[in-house]
Amino acid sequence: MGMRMKAFFGKNIALRREIMINDHLLARGIRDQAVLKAMREVPREAFVAAGMEELAYEDHPLPIGEGQTISQPYMVAYMAESLELSPADRVLEIGTGSGYAAAVLSRIVDTVRTVERIAVLVENARKRLEMLGYTNVHVLEGDGTLGWPEHAPYDAIVVTAGAPDLPRPLLMQLSVGGRLVIPVGATPYLQMLVRVRRVGEGEYRSEDLFPVRFVPLIGAAGWRESHEAG
Numbered sequence: 001m002g003m004r005m006k007a008f009f010g011k012n013i014a015l016r017r018e019i020m021i022n023d024h025l026l027a028r029g030i031r032d033q034a035v036l037k038a039m040r041e042v043p044r045e046a047f048v049a050a051g052m053e054e055l056a057y058e059d060h061p062l063p064i065g066e067g068q069t070i071s072q073p074y075m076v077a078y079m080a081e082s083l084e085l086s087p088a089d090r091v092l093e094i095g096t097g098s099g100y101a102a103a104v105l106s107r108i109v110d111t112v113r114t115v116e117r118i119a120v121l122v123e124n125a126r127k128r129l130e131m132l133g134y135t136n137v138h139v140l141e142g143d144g145t146l147g148w149p150e151h152a153p154y155d156a157i158v159v160t161a162g163a164p165d166l167p168r169p170l171l172m173q174l175s176v177g178g179r180l181v182i183p184v185g186a187t188p189y190l191q192m193l194v195r196v197r198r199v200g201e202g203e204y205r206s207e208d209l210f211p212v213r214f215v216p217l218i219g220a221a222g223w224r225e226s227h228e229a230g
């Protein structure tokens with residue numbers, strides 16, 4: 001982007017963000033005030049690939065390299081709302097990607113831990129989150145289908161890639177009363193967004209939210225690598 005373009009864009013960014021909140025979030029039923037506030041605060045343009053800043057407030061996923069995407073703003077807000085978060089919650093995200101959703105969650109809860117399997121995405125997300133001052137987000141490189149057991153249990157777990165089944169390690173790492181929001185589907189690119197509540201030590205209740213389309217969750221309790229796009 002050239003200098004003049006940058007100046008023009010800078011002036012309009014607050015406006016664009018506000019339009020995104022109104023047209024894509026409020027108009028489509030997002031009501032959780034903490035989620036709306038967080039979506040107003042986090043600069044999505046800082047999480048998209050260079051040259052794509054102009055598109056940051058359109059309601060679309062965008063490529064972030066490595067065949068992966070930053071999720072569309074509505075989906076980030078919807079998933080955050082579905083987690084029924086409280087300020088003291090400890091949250092685990094699987095699929096850091098750009099780090100955007102983790103940054104949004106970090107404005108709502110106490111601590112966010114996030115796991116990403118692709119090393120360059122981990123590195124970029126860490127740098128970005130540090131630069132922007134999101135000090136309550138911790139990024140781990142690894143297979144998120146195994147969770148992050150050292151810091152379990154979590155009040156909420158969100159998975160931003162499509163799983164073939166509910167990963168058992170994630171169910172085990174939920175606190176009693178905790179919520180897991182995850183896309184689950186019999187094919188790698190089409191899923192049902194599901195919310196699972198741990199209602200007792202060994203008791204879980206699951207409800208379908210709506211059909212979604214995420215990149216596949218690749219790992220020990222996910223799809224095999226051969227299902228990856230590209």
Ligand code: SAM
Pocket residue numbers: 068069070071094095096097098099100101102115116117118121142143144145160161214215216217218219220222
């Ligand atoms: N939440 C991200 C954001 O805000 O930019 C979007 C995530 S993108 C739709 C899904 C991510 O899940 C990809 O970066 C992908 O590499 C990652 N992923 C897939 N399988 C994984 C696994 N087993 N463990 C951790 N990350 C995984």
